[in-house]
Amino acid sequence: MDFSLTEEQEMLKTAARDLLEKECTETVVRETIGRAEGYSPETWRQIADLGWMGLIFPEEYGGIGGSMIDLAVLYEEIGRAMYVSPHLSTVVLCGNTILNAGAREQKDALLPQIVNGEVIMALALTEPESAWDGKAWTPEGVIVKATPDGDDYVINGIKLFVHDAHVADQMLVAARTKEGTGEDGISLFLVDARSPGITCNLLKTMSGNHKQCEVVFDKVKVPAKNIVGELHKGWAPLSKSIQLGAVMLCAEMVGAGQKVLEMTTDYAKTRIQFEMPIGIHQHVQAHCVQMVADIDSSRWVTYLAAWKLAEGMDADLDVAVAKAWTSEANESACWRSHQVFAGVGSTEALGVLPLYTRFGNLDQFYLGDPEHYLKVVAREIENVPTPEKPRGKPLGLWDASQAGLPSWDIWREYYEKAG
Amino acid sequence: MEFGFTEENEKLRKEVHDFFINELPEDYDSQSGARSDRKQEDFQAELVKKAAQKGYTSAGWPKKYGGLGFTPIEQGIVSEQMSYWGVAWPGALGFSLVAPVILTAGTDAQKEKFVPPIARGEAICFECFTEPNAGSDEASVQMRAVENGDSYILNGQKTFISGGQKPDWLYTLARTTDTIPPHRGLSIFMVPGDAEGVSYRPLPTMGGSRQNEIFYDNVRVPKENLIGEKDRGFYLAMTTFEFERSAVSPDARLGMQRLVEFCRTEKKNGKPLIEDPDVRTMLARMAMHQQVMWLAGWYAAWRRTAREKYGPQPYNLTMFMRKQWAPESANMLMNTFGMYGQLEPESRYARYNGSVGMRWESSRMIHAAGTPEILQVVIANRGLGLPRVPRKFNAMINEALSEE
Numbered sequence: 001m002d003f004s005l006t007e008e009q010e011m012l013k014t015a016a017r018d019l020l021e022k023e024c025t026e027t028v029v030r031e032t033i034g035r036a037e038g039y040s041p042e043t044w045r046q047i048a049d050l051g052w053m054g055l056i057f058p059e060e061y062g063g064i065g066g067s068m069i070d071l072a073v074l075y076e077e078i079g080r081a082m083y084v085s086p087h088l089s090t091v092v093l094c095g096n097t098i099l100n101a102g103a104r105e106q107k108d109a110l111l112p113q114i115v116n117g118e119v120i121m122a123l124a125l126t127e128p129e130s131a132w133d134g135k136a137w138t139p140e141g142v143i144v145k146a147t148p149d150g151d152d153y154v155i156n157g158i159k160l161f162v163h164d165a166h167v168a169d170q171m172l173v174a175a176r177t178k179e180g181t182g183e184d185g186i187s188l189f190l191v192d193a194r195s196p197g198i199t200c201n202l203l204k205t206m207s208g209n210h211k212q213c214e215v216v217f218d219k220v221k222v223p224a225k226n227i228v229g230e231l232h233k234g235w236a237p238l239s240k241s242i243q244l245g246a247v248m249l250c251a252e253m254v255g256a257g258q259k260v261l262e263m264t265t266d267y268a269k270t271r272i273q274f275e276m277p278i279g280i281h282q283h284v285q286a287h288c289v290q291m292v293a294d295i296d297s298s299r300w301v302t303y304l305a306a307w308k309l310a311e312g313m314d315a316d317l318d319v320a321v322a323k324a325w326t327s328e329a330n331e332s333a334c335w336r337s338h339q340v341f342a343g344v345g346s347t348e349a350l351g352v353l354p355l356y357t358r359f360g361n362l363d364q365f366y367l368g369d370p371e372h373y374l375k376v377v378a379r380e381i382e383n384v385p386t387p388e389k390p391r392g393k394p395l396g397l398w399d400a401s402q403a404g405l406p407s408w409d410i411w412r413e414y415y416e417k418a419g
Numbered sequence: 420m421e422f423g424f425t426e427e428n429e430k431l432r433k434e435v436h437d438f439f440i441n442e443l444p445e446d447y448d449s450q451s452g453a454r455s456d457r458k459q460e461d462f463q464a465e466l467v468k469k470a471a472q473k474g475y476t477s478a479g480w481p482k483k484y485g486g487l488g489f490t491p492i493e494q495g496i497v498s499e500q501m502s503y504w505g506v507a508w509p510g511a512l513g514f515s516l517v518a519p520v521i522l523t524a525g526t527d528a529q530k531e532k533f534v535p536p537i538a539r540g541e542a543i544c545f546e547c548f549t550e551p552n553a554g555s556d557e558a559s560v561q562m563r564a565v566e567n568g569d570s571y572i573l574n575g576q577k578t579f580i581s582g583g584q585k586p587d588w589l590y591t592l593a594r595t596t597d598t599i600p601p602h603r604g605l606s607i608f609m610v611p612g613d614a615e616g617v618s619y620r621p622l623p624t625m626g627g628s629r630q631n632e633i634f635y636d637n638v639r640v641p642k643e644n645l646i647g648e649k650d651r652g653f654y655l656a657m658t659t660f661e662f663e664r665s666a667v668s669p670d671a672r673l674g675m676q677r678l679v680e681f682c683r684t685e686k687k688n689g690k691p692l693i694e695d696p697d698v699r700t701m702l703a704r705m706a707m708h709q710q711v712m713w714l715a716g717w718y719a720a721w722r723r724t725a726r727e728k729y730g731p732q733p734y735n736l737t738m739f740m741r742k743q744w745a746p747e748s749a750n751m752l753m754n755t756f757g758m759y760g761q762l763e764p765e766s767r768y769a770r771y772n773g774s775v776g777m778r779w780e781s782s783r784m785i786h787a788a789g790t791p792e793i794l795q796v797v798i799a800n801r802g803l804g805l806p807r808v809p810r811k812f813n814a815m816i817n818e819a820l821s822e823e
Binding site for chain 2: 001002003004005069265268269276277279280282284285286288289292293296297300301303304306307308311317318321324325374375377378380381382384385386387388389390391392393394395396397403404405406407408409410411414418
């Protein structure tokens with residue numbers, strides 16, 4: 001039981017923070033999300049050179065074979081600085097899936113390019129109906145079909161809320177290759193983003209921290225050899241990447257929340273009203289203390305989930321707890337910060353809080369929201385074993401007729417009188 | 420980051436687990452409404468002695484004082500198992516507060532006299548700090564301790580003192596000097612529970628809790644029973660609170676399993692409770708909180724091992740979070756039971772051992788050992804560095820208020 005980072009992780013954290021403090025100022029963030037691409041190719045080059053894409057990939061592909069905990073440390077800094085890029089889409093959601101389920105040729109073709117920052121990828125999973133019906137992150141939410149046609153498959157349908165689709169070189173598309181609504185029958189396709197028949201339309205969202213698209217597939221032909229993993233069996237490896245992605249979003253929210261907390265307590269100490277710092281008021285203190293509880297606890301559950309994934313342990317419950325808890329905690333922390341900052345906090349020109357709040361909203365709902373994950377938790381615990389029973393002779397504790405009286409005379413008298 | 424345990428840790432956990440599973444009665448449940456249940460008390464009084472023999476009650480004490488010299492992680496394992504089984508020792512304050520303070524600040528004679536009976540589970544201690552006019556404001560304790568030859572004479576009253584069994588020792592905070600600020604004139608005494616001049620009045624409290632008023636009428640206490648330095652008692656008391664607030668390693672898994680089992684077997688509207696979406700959400704939130712609280716306790720335990728590297732922990736969230744969560748979970752359960760929630764264990768029609776009402780009632784009392792409001796102020800001031808009005812201005816402020 002050890003909540004500390006290793007020396008290497010501390011170095012990674014410091015290096016990431018130093019870079020992002022320089023390259024990812026508020027001005028840069030606002031400018032970046034104002035661009036259509038939604039990321040800076042220059043900074044993308046820089047982080048590729050630092051090895052951020054290859055952090056969890058094996059050395060044979062140019063990575064450094066780091067752990068999911070290392071990745072979480074990185075994502076905390078990404079969240080702290082509100083660094084916006086297609087890293088999650090490319091490395092975690094798509095790259096990780098190819099690493100675990102891809103054929104040799106697919107891995108050889110794509111992973112080194114991902115590690116070098118030469119290719120950007122997008123995961124096309126969620127659909128208009130599924131997203132509305134609360135099924136976005138379940139197998140039932142995949143309705144778009146991929147129909148066989150000779151050596152190819154033809155994909156028809158619409159994917160919605162696809163991150164970074166408009167700047168992607170390659171997409172990983174989840175589509176149904178067999179009749180049915182469950183896990184069995186979902187296949188993953190590597191699709192060149194410039195294939196004929198694909199249209200990406202940018203959605204206008206309030207957050208802007210990840211560009212999201214409607215991606216229309218109109219008779220898009222994909223060679224059968226582009227299937228990642230086994231035909232009809234794509235859900236299992238994909239769901240592992242979704243879990244990893246969800247935990248990284250948690251780490252992002254922890255880093256963001258920590259920064260918001262620091263900003264808020266600093267403000268509470270320096271903002272003078274009624275001739276005193278506002279932090280003297282207990283209600284302001286309550287907000288700050290609650291934020292500390294929310295963010296610290298989020299950090300614990302996030303790293304527990306990351307650790308379990310890193311150890312290859314069953315982490316379904318822990319990932320669900322982490323994402324449900326951290327999402328709510330982050331939203332609450334940002335809300336409280338708004339109460340302390342008041343006017344200053346909601347004015348775009350006066351600071352970064354509006355950005356953190358909106359980014360937090362995206363992170364809350366992407367890759368599964370509390371409603372989704374609380375259902376997962378319920379499913380995990382409904383089958384807990386029958387509680388074990390002690391083996392000593394029963395005392396008859398629940399039989400009131402056998403209840404005795406306390407030995408201490410003052411209480412014995414009290415109960416005798418009370419009857 | 421590492422959330423597993425060593426092989427030795429797991430062996431210890433198994434050992435403590437097996438001790439409890441073999442010793443506890445089949446029908447043991449900490450939620451039992453055994454407020455007047457002599458059987459449970461007698462049983463616990465015997466069990467604590469057995470646990471003391473194994474060293475579980477003094478696990479964190481240095482070996483030279485008869486403890487096991489356990490690390491904070493190992494202490495956490497013992498405390499986690501106790502939480503898992505829902506075991507609370509009578510006179511627990513002796514192990515977790517009184518003896519550690521005497522071991523830290525007492526003379527050798529005091530260590531020899533007081534600690535072994537506490538360690539063996541044979542001496543019950545009450546923590547006697549609170550007075551009618553000194554609750555959250557411990558420093559304003561009024562009970563007087565006046566020097567008189569080779570003794571002190573104590574006069575005053577304590578209230579809301581927890582304990583349902585006759586105490587052997589009253590670990591008492593009393594004023595030896597009038598000082599401004601008030602906290603500089605307090606001292607701690609070990610007063611025999613049956614000393615002449617000590618009298619008790621029961622204060623029945625919600626949730627079946629037994630609290631007491633204790634009156635000290637010219638109680639003579641030998642000077643050897645003063646713990647630490649005269650007038651330095653408040654600082655010892657603050658140490659006391661640090662022990663109390665960090666000693667908890669919550670593990671509600673068994674309780675959770677029992678609740679899930681109940682929901683699997685009991686029906687509502689013809690279907691098992693476990694299929695009701697609201698019940699599922701409630702159980703999921705409880706499981707989520709339980710995971711967070713388990714981590715909170717382990718973080719605090721680990722943080723104690725890392726004290727040398729990082730310094731003392733600036734704030735401890737365990738108790739603060741537990742006090743927020745207790746009423747929330749009790750309310751959720753009560754809402755599920757509706758009118759059935761009010762039925763007591765002895766009542767006809769009571770379900771789930773009639774424990775829901777007890778739990779709900781007890782959770783109204785989250786003020787004991789530090790109100791959430793005070794905990795919040797402490798975390799805000801000491802942990803986050805947020806400002807506060809220095810105490811010396813308070814009387815002036817109070818005067819200004821009455822003038823308005």
